[in-house]
Amino acid sequence: MNKLATLASAMLLSFSVNAAQEVSGVSIPDNVSVEGASLNYQGAGVRSKFFIDLYVGSLFTQAADKNVIASQDVSAIRLNIISGLITSEKMVTAINEGFDGATAGDTAAISDEIAEFIGVFSAEIAKGDQFTLVSTPGKGLVTYKNNEKLSTIDNDVFRQAVLSIWLGENPADDDLKEDMLGL
Template identity: 50%
Template sequence: MKSLCSLSVAAALLFSGQTLAATEIAGIELPGSVMMQDTQLTLNGAGVRSKFFMDLYVGSLYLPTAAHDLKQVLAEPSALVRLNITSGLITADKMRDAINEGFELATDGDISAIKPQITEFMGLFDEAIQEGDQFSFLTTANSVTSYKNGKLLSTIEGEAFRTALLSIWLGDDPAQNSLKKAMLGH
């Protein structure tokens, strides 16, 4: 009976799309689940952001339950986007430029409603960025809490900001389509 119960749990996890095993992508070990602010989040998907045939970072998405599009991710009580920097070519200036471009694309060129939050968010990238750094963006309804290498940096309020930030990787015009698909488990 115990093994039948274990088999049922394993089958339920398999069909729910959730992964409990750790995964390695581009030399980065990604845990199958993480605990953030007393919430267990499971790896939904992960992939590599590359440009000109160079890997820049591994992007991963952790959720309470599996989701396969931005609408489902936004409906979750929390979502964690994690960026593990894999290239020494990423500088703070390049990261700010890429994030600003992402916000422009995510808002169809009209950042006016979230300009103060974007300005505050850009302050997260004032310090040097090095290969091996990890940025984590925990989103909950109306807020984004940001960490660098596990250290709390800030919490920024606003649902429009949260939606725009997630859209950088998961929206209609993402940073990279293949990364979006990988993070959404496709």
């Protein structure tokens, strides 16, 4: 009887470890398949500003890595909008501020790519929308909104700048960076 209870507990523990994560009401899968790559959940957290939760940011990687920006593996950042207060204009402003922080204010070399990327956020943004940013080293960045491909930008410097918005030395949110990296 004791062995059966121990086995049942071990099976339950194994099942719960494999279950999807939930962060601020957003169910995050253990893995995703994007652009032909199978990626595993690394971490997730909430981006808050002025005590308002705005979105859940999650990170998926081929292998757990604390230096995703320099990694040669495909990765993806997913943003799940959890606030109706996020508008297209506010998101564009935040992304522009993120690029300034990620590049120490020197965005000239990737200004065309930034303009194209900003276009992804120009349509109305609503609570429940999901953006997925797929980073392929040596190639660039593919962006999806609600599983619809909106943009492909083939520029590795730009790709690294986008990752740096969330995972770089001067991220938009230090706590979110740590949560996404699983620290």
